[in-house]
Amino acid sequence: MEYIDVQHLSFFYDDEPVLQDITFQVHEGEFVILTGENGAAKSTLLKSILGLLKPQEGFATISKVNARGEKLTIGYAPQQISSFNIGFPSKVLEFVESGRYQKGKWFKKLDDEDHTHVQKALESVGMWEMRNKKIGELSGGQKQRIALARIFATDPDLFVLDEPTTGMDKESRERFYQLLKHNSKVHNKAIIMVTHEHEDIKGYVDTHIQLVRKEDSPWRCFSMDLCKEPSKHQH
Numbered sequence: 001m002e003y004i005d006v007q008h009l010s011f012f013y014d015d016e017p018v019l020q021d022i023t024f025q026v027h028e029g030e031f032v033i034l035t036g037e038n039g040a041a042k043s044t045l046l047k048s049i050l051g052l053l054k055p056q057e058g059f060a061t062i063s064k065v066n067a068r069g070e071k072l073t074i075g076y077a078p079q080q081i082s083s084f085n086i087g088f089p090s091k092v093l094e095f096v097e098s099g100r101y102q103k104g105k106w107f108k109k110l111d112d113e114d115h116t117h118v119q120k121a122l123e124s125v126g127m128w129e130m131r132n133k134k135i136g137e138l139s140g141g142q143k144q145r146i147a148l149a150r151i152f153a154t155d156p157d158l159f160v161l162d163e164p165t166t167g168m169d170k171e172s173r174e175r176f177y178q179l180l181k182h183n184s185k186v187h188n189k190a191i192i193m194v195t196h197e198h199e200d201i202k203g204y205v206d207t208h209i210q211l212v213r214k215e216d217s218p219w220r221c222f223s224m225d226l227c228k229e230p231s232k233h234q235h
Ligand SMILES: Nc1ncnc2c1ncn2[C@@H]1O[C@H](COP(=O)(O)OP(=O)(O)OP(=O)(O)O)[C@@H](O)[C@H]1O
Pocket: 013, 014, 018, 036, 037, 038, 039, 040, 041, 042, 043, 044, 045, 220
């Protein structure tokens, strides 16, 4: 089932085109990466998909329902997610738990399933041991990780991630890619992720969309190259 549909999308900032004629789909269970040089309008494309920016030509839509016919849920990690400022909740564990309350449990206590989700999410980003720390005491990279853990805890159908591994070492990145692959292949989640690490991640993904500069364009305008990556590793 198609979760994202982008058709002939072009985007201009003022009169300058930055994206031209972008067409692709993302399906349930598919892990897609989006790459391109700095300024290739990767973030612009993600924001257009999310409806935060409106393309001047073409369209980008997200399905309203998931493959089970329920309301489709989205987990979005913008760039520099770690610069967020949180006054409350103040502890790592509470912050990630608050992601579970988003699942409509405002008046209920979290149950065992919720706690398992929260623990797994924190473990997956290597932050379980730091669960009782105050958020104000964390480094920028650690804040980035707990923000990702909160997204995992919300258990969305569609992950939209803008350079989530910035500041992670190689080992953490590998663990993170494995987790994403597991989510797409075992839990049927759809993932679109902007990254500069496309050599490292190759074996985990299904589809690689590269934004390439248009040679005949007087501006820094990008169109796309798409290739399906046969997954090399089984994780
Ligand atoms: N609000 C804006 N107004 C005008 N131009 C903008 C605006 N936001 C971005 N741009 C320009 O549009 C182009 C694409 O920006 P965008 O942030 O989408 O690229 P990116 O591929 O995500 O970049 P990076 O890899 O450096 O994060 C850049 O040339 C940028 O300077």
